[in-house]
Amino acid sequence: MAETVLERFLADEAATARLGEDLAMALRAGDAIALKGDLGAGKSTLARALIRALADDAGLEVPSPTFTLVQSYETRIPVHHFDLYRLSSPDELDELGLDDALAQGAALIEWPDRAGDQLPANALQVELIEQGAGRSARISGQGAAFERAARSLAMRDFLASAGWGEASRRHFVGDASARSYEIASLPGGAPRVLMNSPRLVLGPPVRDGKPYAVIAHTAQSVAAFVAIDRALLAAGVSVPLIHAQDLDQGFLLLEHLGSEGF
Structure with a gap:
């Protein structure tokens, strides 16, 4: 099955945070989001907004898991935030407990390329790319997780058409x-x-x-x-x-x- 790609222009950090909320509303247990982008592309802004939306807590402390490698949150759907930048081998994912995380909740994975072929085949791919004063978001995937994400983005478009x-x-x-x-x-x-x-x-x-x-x-x-x-x-x-x-x-x-x- 061929992947489908959706693109969104994000003019500022607020727009990046709204995309995080849109993805949070579509998330289900067992879903994995592979979050790609260079340093400063907005990955942390998106991840923080997604986790806070799941927790329904705009002030929730969401530290970067750069050194801990994974941070877990008991939100409406348990979410596990992975940062694989310091991973030396894809085999280390077993030690981090990615399979267990997906069995009990959802996973948000930064630097997913470090996972090699260990990522779930149906992972939703989200790539942030600098574009002018803002950034472009490319969302791709297949199956139920992508369809839910696409519908959530359509709901955002509906809100925009209503002035919301x-x-x-x-x-x-x-x-x-x-x-x-x-x-x-x-x-x-x-x-x-x-x-x-x-x-x-x-x-x-x-x-x-x-x-x-x-x-x-x-x-x-x-x-x-x-x-x-x-x-x-x-x-x-x-x-x-x-x-x-x-x-x-x-x-x-x-x-x-x-x-x-x-």
Whole structure:
């Protein structure tokens, strides 16, 4: 299977940090991100933002693992930050515990070329290259990890089209369907809910030995959510306002009604 490549221009450190957040929102246990770039290309900025987004802690101390070789974080998905610059042989990866790290969480790997052929075949490749006053990011790969990353970047484009391109993103909740939700925030403004509702491909009612919610089979796109929301609003029922929508891709930017349980 041929690799697909996505490119993004990152004008400054803030844009590099947002890419780190976008990748964090797509990350799952078992994923590996190979982070390439020369010294000063922005690898540390991206890695720090990714880990802080997973921890939901903007002030989390994220030291460089240059001397420790690996730093581990108990975040929403355990993430292990490897720096292979001082590796003398790819065989040393076994001692660092890369396989164990991927069995329990995700791995972010700087200087991945030092790993030789020891990297997972499906590792997401992220290369930062200086370009003018900013830098270019090349994201490549194949399989589920790349598809999730590509969709997360499309969600950033959707936010930009709604005037929220500089918003921070944090995981919110999921439900019994294929949908997921994030909190998008801009300084000084009320946060909003970002809904990710990929078009459902119908399959068996039992997946991995577990029942798959019937409602997930009946609502194949986000259009049904929008229609019901508008009907309830017209009837005088209090529902989240839809600030922006992309029905084709299944993205909605919604009013945030709070996190209190009832």
